[in-house]
Amino acid sequence: MTSVKAQAIPTSAERTTRQGRRQVSDRTIAQLFIWPTLILLIAMNVFPLFYSLYLSFNDYSVIANQPPQWVALENYEEILTNGRARYWHNFTVTGRYAALSVGLQILIGFGLAMLLREKFKGSGFITTLILIPMMLSPVVVGLFWKLIFDPSKGFFNYLIYLNPRAGDQWLSDPTLSLWSIVIVDVWMWSPFVMLLVLSGLSAIPNYLYEAAAIDRASAWFQFRRITLPQVMPLLLIAVLFRTIEAFKAFDVVMGLTGGGPGDTTETVAVRLYSEAFLGKFNTGESGALAYIVLIIIIAISNLYIRALNRAGGD
Amino acid sequence: MFGLDIPLPEFWIAYFSLFWLLVGATATPVIFRHRGYSRLLGILIGAVIGLVCAVLFVVLLAALKPLADLLDRPLLGTLLSMVISAAVILVLLVRARRLVPEARYDTAGTRPATGGPHTPVTYSARVDQVDPNRQAWQAIRASVVVMLAALTLTPVVWMSMTAFKSYPDAVASPPKVAFDPTMEGIITLLTRRRQMTDEQKAVYAQNEDLNWADRVMLKSGQAILGQSDYVKRLRNSLIIASTSTVLSVTLGLLSAYAFSRFRIPGKGDLLFFILSTRMLPPVVVTIPIFLMYRQLGLYDTHAGLILLYTAFNLSFSVWLLKGFIDEIPKEYEEAALVDGYTRLQAFIRIVMPEAMTGIAATTVFCFIFAWNEYAFALMLTADKARTAPPHIPSMIGTGLVEWAAIAAGSLFFLIPVVIVTFALRKYLLRGVTFGAIRQG
Numbered sequence: 164m165t166s167v168k169a170q171a172i173p174t175s176a177e178r179t180t181r182q183g184r185r186q187v188s189d190r191t192i193a194q195l196f197i198w199p200t201l202i203l204l205i206a207m208n209v210f211p212l213f214y215s216l217y218l219s220f221n222d223y224s225v226i227a228n229q230p231p232q233w234v235a236l237e238n239y240e241e242i243l244t245n246g247r248a249r250y251w252h253n254f255t256v257t258g259r260y261a262a263l264s265v266g267l268q269i270l271i272g273f274g275l276a277m278l279l280r281e282k283f284k285g286s287g288f289i290t291t292l293i294l295i296p297m298m299l300s301p302v303v304v305g306l307f308w309k310l311i312f313d314p315s316k317g318f319f320n321y322l323i324y325l326n327p328r329a330g331d332q333w334l335s336d337p338t339l340s341l342w343s344i345v346i347v348d349v350w351m352w353s354p355f356v357m358l359l360v361l362s363g364l365s366a367i368p369n370y371l372y373e374a375a376a377i378d379r380a381s382a383w384f385q386f387r388r389i390t391l392p393q394v395m396p397l398l399l400i401a402v403l404f405r406t407i408e409a410f411k412a413f414d415v416v417m418g419l420t421g422g423g424p425g426d427t428t429e430t431v432a433v434r435l436y437s438e439a440f441l442g443k444f445n446t447g448e449s450g451a452l453a454y455i456v457l458i459i460i461i462a463i464s465n466l467y468i469r470a471l472n473r474a475g476g477d
Numbered sequence: 478m479f480g481l482d483i484p485l486p487e488f489w490i491a492y493f494s495l496f497w498l499l500v501g502a503t504a505t506p507v508i509f510r511h512r513g514y515s516r517l518l519g520i521l522i523g524a525v526i527g528l529v530c531a532v533l534f535v536v537l538l539a540a541l542k543p544l545a546d547l548l549d550r551p552l553l554g555t556l557l558s559m560v561i562s563a564a565v566i567l568v569l570l571v572r573a574r575r576l577v578p579e580a581r582y583d584t585a586g587t588r589p590a591t592g593g594p595h596t597p598v599t600y601s602a603r604v605d606q607v608d609p610n611r612q613a614w615q616a617i618r619a620s621v622v623v624m625l626a627a628l629t630l631t632p633v634v635w636m637s638m639t640a641f642k643s644y645p646d647a648v649a650s651p652p653k654v655a656f657d658p659t660m661e662g663i664i665t666l667l668t669r670r671r672q673m674t675d676e677q678k679a680v681y682a683q684n685e686d687l688n689w690a691d692r693v694m695l696k697s698g699q700a701i702l703g704q705s706d707y708v709k710r711l712r713n714s715l716i717i718a719s720t721s722t723v724l725s726v727t728l729g730l731l732s733a734y735a736f737s738r739f740r741i742p743g744k745g746d747l748l749f750f751i752l753s754t755r756m757l758p759p760v761v762v763t764i765p766i767f768l769m770y771r772q773l774g775l776y777d778t779h780a781g782l783i784l785l786y787t788a789f790n791l792s793f794s795v796w797l798l799k800g801f802i803d804e805i806p807k808e809y810e811e812a813a814l815v816d817g818y819t820r821l822q823a824f825i826r827i828v829m830p831e832a833m834t835g836i837a838a839t840t841v842f843c844f845i846f847a848w849n850e851y852a853f854a855l856m857l858t859a860d861k862a863r864t865a866p867p868h869i870p871s872m873i874g875t876g877l878v879e880w881a882a883i884a885a886g887s888l889f890f891l892i893p894v895v896i897v898t899f900a901l902r903k904y905l906l907r908g909v910t911f912g913a914i915r916q917g
Contacts (some may be wrong), residue, residue, distance in 0.1 A: 189739060192820050196735035200728050200751070200791055208754040208787035211765035218765065225768060274647045275625065283619045289626045290813065291902045295633060297909070298894045300849035302866050306873075307636045310880055315650035318635060322488050327651065350632065358906045362914060411758040414851045418870055435760045439767075440856055446764060453761040464756040468749060471913040 185470045212457075219450035226444045238451035250452070252426065253434040260341060260430060261409030264348040265402055271349060272356025272401070273394075279357070280364050287342075289440050290361070294354045301351070305418020308347045309334065311417075337427040344428055347415055363397040364390070377397035396474045410460055431456055483538050484545040484555045492536075493559075494531035496624045497566065498660035499601025501527025503616035504570070511609035512577050526573075530566050574613070633891065639884035644697060647881040661697065662881030663888075666707050670699040697794050707868060707886065714864040717779055718847035721786035726840050728787070730832075733826060734797065737802040737811070752911060755792040759852040767856060777859045785853055790843040793911060797842065800912030801835025802828065838904040841897050848893065858883070865889065 194260045219238055221231035242250055279290055282433060296304070311317040312333040320330035333343040367389065413432040422429035422437065429437075433455065439449035483490060502523040509519030538558055544555030639647050641658040668690070672683060678698050684691075691701055732751075736744060766785065767776070776779030805828060813823040829836070855867040869886045872879065898905070906914055 188758070189820060193735040193741055196731035197741065197747075199656060199734040200795060201747075203728065203784075203791060204751060204754050207766070207785060208757065208762060211762050211769060212757075214765035214769065215761070218768075225771075265641050275622075278622050278625070279616055281615065281618075283615060283622075286619070287902070289622055291899055292626045293629050294902070294905060295895055295898050296629065297905075298845060298898050299633075299868055300851065300890045300894075302870060303849075303890045306870055306883060307632065307639075307887050310639065311627040311632055311635065311722075316648050316652060316880070318488075318652045321651060322486055325484065325486060327486075350629070355909060359910070359914065364905050393549070397914070400914070404910070407756055411760075413758070413760060417851070418854075429825070432758055432760045435758075436852075439760070439764045446768075449764055453764060456758060457761055460619040460756060460758065460761075461753065467756075468752060471910060472913055 175458065205401055206260035214393035215450045215453055219454050221447045221450075223447045224444045225446050229439055231447070234447070238448045239449060239455075242455070246448075249426070250434070253431045256341065256428060257409060257412065257430045257432075260345060260348070260412065260428075261406050263408065264345045264352070264404045266346065267349045268353045268356045268397060268405060269401060271353040273360050273398070275353065275357040276364060279361060286394055290357075294358065294404075296351045297354045297358075299351070302418040304347060304351055306413040308350075309344070309419055312343055335424050336421055337424055340424060340428045343417055344412075344416060347419060348412075351415070352405060355404075356398075359397045360394055361399050363394040367393045400467065400470045400474055403463060403470060407460060407463050407467060410456060410463075483535065484542055484551065484558065485538060487730075490535060492624065492628070493534055496529035496620060497534050498524075498527035499620040499623060500570075500617050501525075501530045503620055504613045507609060507616055508574050511612075512579055521547055526570075533566055533569075534562050537565060556753055573883055574610075584810065615864050636884050637891065639880060640888045641886075642881050644879070644881060647884070651765065655855070659692050659696075660690070661829060662879070663884040664701070665879055665882040666885040667705055668694075669702045669705050671693060671702055673698050673700055690777075707865065710863055710865040710868040711889065713862055714848060714866075717782045717786060717864060719861070720779075721783045721790060721847050722840055722843040724783070724787040725843050726798075726802055726836060729798050729839065732838060733795050733798035733802055737799050738807070748799075751792045751795050753792075755789070755911070759789075760856075763853060763856045770857060776857060776898045777861050777863075779859060779862045782854065782862055782864070785857065786847045786850065787851070789850075790846055793846070794839050794843055797839045797907065797912040798832070798835055800907065800915075801832050805831045838901055838908065841901055842904075842908045844862040845897055849890065854887055 214332060216441050218231065221229035221237055222234045222237065275293065276427075279286060279293075283359060309317045314320050314327070314330060314332050319333065320327040324330035331339055333339050371393075372385060375389060380388075409430075411432055412430045413436065416430055416433050417430055417436075420428045422433040426434075435449055435452055438445050481852070502520065505523030505526050506516060506519030509522065510516060541558035541561060544561075545558050547550060548554035548557070591823070638656070641660070642656050643659045643661050646653050646656040647662070665755050675698075677700075678695065682695060682698055694701055735741065736748060741747065760818050770781050772775040775784070809827050809831065810818075810823045814820070818826065849866065850864070851866040854864045858864070858867070865886070869883060872886070874881055901908065
C-alpha cells in the first residue's frame with residue numbers, strides 16, 4: 164500500500180513541471196476557445212458599428228454613384244434641427260408605445276403570475292399554453308393580428324362591439340393604430356412578465372408568509388410587504404428588457420401597420436429602416452440616427468445587465 | 478341569444494357561461510367531498526350547479542340591461558352589470574355551500590363530527606391550506622386561469638382555423654366559426670396556379686393523372702402549374718437556420734466553457750461586450766453590414782445570412798451555455814484531470830455529456846430565433862437567399878389577399894414554436910433572460 168501511494172504522489176519537481184505544462188496548455192485552450200467567438204463578433208458587430216459611425220459623418224447614399232463625402236456633424240445637425248419635428252415624433256411614438264405596453268404587460272403579467280402561483284392539477288400545462296405567444300415570430304404575429312383587427316373579416320370588432328359594422332377601424336384610425344400595436348405587444352409579452360414574476364414568487368421563502376400569518380397580517384399587508392419587494396428586482400428586469408425591445412420594435416409594426424396610417428405608428432426602428440432602405444437611401448443620415456438610438460439603448464442595456472447580474476447573483 | 482336583450486357580444490356570453498359552468502363543476506365537488514360524499518356525486522351536482530350559474534349569469538345580465546342603458550357610457554354600464562352579476566352569483570354559491578348536509582356514515586367514528594377534511598391529513602400541511610373553503614376558492618381560481626389561457630390562445634386558434642378555410646370562408650363577413658375544412662390555403666401557399674375558364678375546367682377534369690392537390694384546387698377552378706416561391710423560401714429558412722444554429726452552438730459551447738472554467742483577464746468586460754452585441758437593434762447594424770456585404774459579394778447569399786445569424790445567436794448561446802456549465806461541479810473535471818485526462822478529453826468526456834440538456838435547449842432556442850428572424854432577412858436578401866418570414870408579408874402586396882394562404886404560411890411558424898415551447902418549458906425563462914435567471 165505504502166509503496167503504491169508513494170508512487171502516486173509525484174516528486175515536487177515533477178509536479179511543478181506538470182502543472183506548468185498544464186497551465187500553459189490551459190491558457191492556450193482558453194485562447195483557442197474564445198477567439199473564434201470574439202473574431203466573429205468583432206467582424207459582425209464592432210466593425211459595422213465603427214463603419215456606421217464613420218458613415219454618420221458623411222453625406223452618402225448607397226444608390227448614388229459617388230463616394231462618401233465628409234460633412235462632419237451635418238447629419239446630426241440635420242436630425243436635431245430641420246428633421247427634428249418628425250424624428251421627435253418617432254421618439255414620442257416609441258416612448259408612448261413603450262410606456263403603454265410595458266405598463267399593461269407588468270399589470271397583466273403580474274396578475275397572471277399571482278393566479279398561477281399555487282399549483283393545481285394541470286397548471287404546468289396551462290402555464291406553457293399561455294407562454295406560446297412569446298415564442299412566435301413577431302412578423303407573423305403582426306400579420307395574423309392584421310386579419311383579426313380587420314373590421315369586416317376579423318373577429319376583434321365582433322368581440323367588443325354589439326354592432327361590429329359600426330365598430331372602429333383599428334389599423335387605419337390614427338389614434339387607435341398605436342393602441343392596436345400595444346394590444347398585440349401586450350398579448351405577446353405579458354407571458355414573459357408572468358414567467359419572470361413566477362420565478363420570483365417561487366423563490367420567496369415560505370416562512371416569511373408563515374410568520375406574517377402568525378402575526379395575523381392581512382393579505383394586502385402580506386402582498387405589500389413581502390410579495391412586492393421580493394419580486395421588485397425581477398419586475399425591474401422586465402421593464403428594462405421590454406423597453407430595450409420597444410426601441411427595436413420593427414417586426415410587429417411592419418407586419419401590422421407598416422408605420423401607418425401616415426406616420427402615426429412609425430417607431431424609431433421603422434423610421435430608421437425607411438430612411439436607410441427606402442426612398443432616397445439616406446445612408447449617412449440614417450447612420451447618425453442609428454447612433455443616437457444606439458447610445459440610448461446602450462444606456463438602458465447597461466442598467467439591464469446590471470439588474471440581471473444582481474438578480475442572477477443571489 | 479334566446480331572445481334575451483343582453484348588452485354583450487355573443488362570444489362573451491358563451492365565454493362567461495363556460496366559465497361559470499367550470500366554476501360550478503370544479504368548486505362544488507370540493508365541498509361535497511369534504512362533507513363526505515362520493516366524488517362522482519359532487520361532479521354530477523357540480524355540473525348542474527354550473528349550468529344554473531351560467532343561466533343565472535345570462536339572465537342577470539339581461540335584467541341589468543336597463544342599468545347599462547341608463548349610464549351614458551355603454552362600456553362602463555356593461556362592465557358594471559357584469560361585475561354585479563358575478564358578485565351575486567358568487568354570494569349565492571357561497572351561501573349554498575352551507576345547504577349541503579353532512580353525509581351519513583354506516584360506521585361511526587371514521588371521521589370527526591364537524592368540519593375538517595374528509596380524509597385524515599397525514600402529510601405536513603398548514604391548517605389553512607387544507608381548509609375546504611380555501612380549496613373551493615382554489616378551484617375557482619383555476620377556472621379563471623383556464624379561461625384566461627383559452628382567451629390568450631384565441632388568436633392562435635383562429636389563425637390555425639383560417640389556414641384550413643376556403644377563400645370565401647376566410648374573408649367571410651361576419652367571420653365564420655363553423656366551416657368546411659379544406660387544404661386549399663396550404664396548397665395555394667405552396668403552388669403557382671392558373672385560373673381556368675369553365676370549358677378549360679371541364680377538359681382539365683378529364684385528366685386521369687390528377688393527384689389530390691390538383692383535385693382540391695379544381696373546386697375553385699385553378700390548375701396547379703408548379704411550386705411557388707414559398708417552398709424555396711422555406712428551404713432557405715431551413716438551411717440558414719440549421720447551419721447557423723450548429724455554428725453558434727459549437728462556438729458558443731467552446732467559449733462558454735472557457736469563460737466558465739479558466740481565469741481570463743477582463744472576463745466580466747468581455748462577457749458584457751458579448752451580451753451587448755445582442756442588445757443592438759438589428760436595424761442599426763444592418764446598414765453597415767449591408768454595405769460590407771455588397772463589397773464582399775455576400776448580399777443575398779446563404780453564407781451571408783448564416784454568418785450574421787451565427788454572430789447574432791452567438792452572444793446568446795455563450796451566456797446561456799455558460800450558465801449551464803457553471804452548474805456542473807468543477808470537481809468532476811478535476812477528478813478526471815487527476816486520473817490523467819487531458820483538458821480536451823475532460824471537456825469532451827465529462828463536461829459535454831453533463832451539459833447535454835443545456836446544449837439541447839440552447840440549440841432549440843437558437844434555431845427558433847433564426848427561424849423567426851425577419852429584419853436582417855428583409856434587408857440583406859432579395860430573392861436567392863430570402864427566408865420565409867419576409868416573404869409572408871409580401872404576399873399581401875396587391876389584389877386579392879389570400880388570407881388562407883397567409884394563415885397557412887404562419888402555421889409553418891406556429892407548429893415548431895408550439896412543440897418547442899412544450900419541450901423547453903423548464904428553460905424558457907433562462908432562454909429569454911440570457912441564462913441569468915432560472916425558473917424556480
